[in-house]
Amino acid sequence: MRLLVTGGAGYVGSVCSTVLLEQGHEVVVLDDLSTGNADAVPAGVEFVEGDIATAAAAVLGDGARSRFDGVLHFAAQSLVGESVEQPDKYWHGNVVATLALLDAIRRSGTPRLVFSSTAATYGEPERVPITEDAPARPTNPYGATKLAIDHAISSYTRAYGLAATSLRYFNVAGAYRGAGENRVVETHLIPLVLQVALGQREHISVFGTDWPTKDGTAVRDYIHVKDLADAHLLALEAARPGEHAVYNLGSGEGFTVREVIEACRRVTGLPITVVDAPRRAGDPAVLIASSRRAVEELGWKPQHTSLDEIVADAWAYLQDLGDRSHAARR
């Protein structure tokens, strides 16, 4: 297939582009480099620098025949804490920009869409593991914008015959073949803890030690980015015109922040200084996925479910990156 990957200079988009190329697909990346890196776009991919809000229509075209078989839409602003402080950036950057993309998809007659939705659409769950029919009550603007986009996709799909899938990722981590997490401003737990191990950061702050969990720190479900990429390929193949499918993607196991730090100590063999800190605004206590629907309907088989393996792959990536990482250059 010939595929447009929005946000392909970012973490998940660059790993997915790598996997798509390996599977023989043709990939064009559209990315405005607001949080991504041009050098993360894999060799063999055509790169268009631009904002989806203004550039998607020109890239997709409006001819009688679509230039693309599908769009994988990763481009977004995606930081929970920042979304509480700057909601305008999220409503415009995520919802308004994605509506422009949806209109461009419709006008160009592009038949398939896979969208990066999130566990943050659910908010604080009534029960775990979270299934796709759980109530969606986001606790932060980031999750609210992603839920709004899911609703827009559902109605576009029904009315205009698009074949669409929203994949609700839980916490993505790890690396694959030279593609991994290297953001200018890093806020995600695993890369931050590993930066402490590398001596690039003095300590890791633990946001909240009074959550109702076994050690008082928040619980998340970490999914390996390669397993996530595999699910995108399956979603592209399974998509049906006029249907919007929604799938959770996680490992089904929850780890506290302290357990993640312990795994990083085990994998690196290095000391990691911890400082307890207040809760971060917008954070839910516990997020654990039920990915049963993806396993049953897509035939998804996650291969890298051990937290230590996920951390080890992220660690190998950061070590290889060495002085080229944003954290090392600061």
Ligand SMILES: NC(=O)c1ccc[n+]([C@@H]2O[C@H](COP(=O)([O-])OP(=O)(O)OC[C@H]3O[C@@H](n4cnc5c(N)ncnc54)[C@H](O)[C@@H]3O)[C@@H](O)[C@H]2O)c1
């Ligand atoms: N990383 C996670 O744990 C996680 C979890 C759930 C969902 N997601 C979703 O997965 C997607 C990818 O996340 P990531 O961690 O790779 O983020 P990232 O910040 O590394 O990548 C996002 C990419 O999109 C680009 N971008 C942003 N706005 C754009 C715009 N308007 N036009 C063009 N390009 C734009 C950025 O430059 C960047 O390269 C996001 O949609 C995110 O919400 C991520």
Ligand SMILES: O=c1ccn([C@@H]2O[C@H](COP(=O)(O)OP(=O)(O)O[C@H]3O[C@H](CO)[C@H](O)[C@H](O)[C@H]3O)[C@@H](O)[C@H]2O)c(=O)[nH]1
């Ligand atoms: O320095 C830090 C950073 C994070 N945390 C904690 O570690 C956990 C994980 O935090 P991340 O920032 O790594 O990830 P989030 O759970 O906030 O969010 C991630 O997963 C979500 C879905 O679960 C979203 O989709 C989102 O895009 C993605 O960033 C949270 O409890 C957070 O408070 C710390 O204690 N210290």
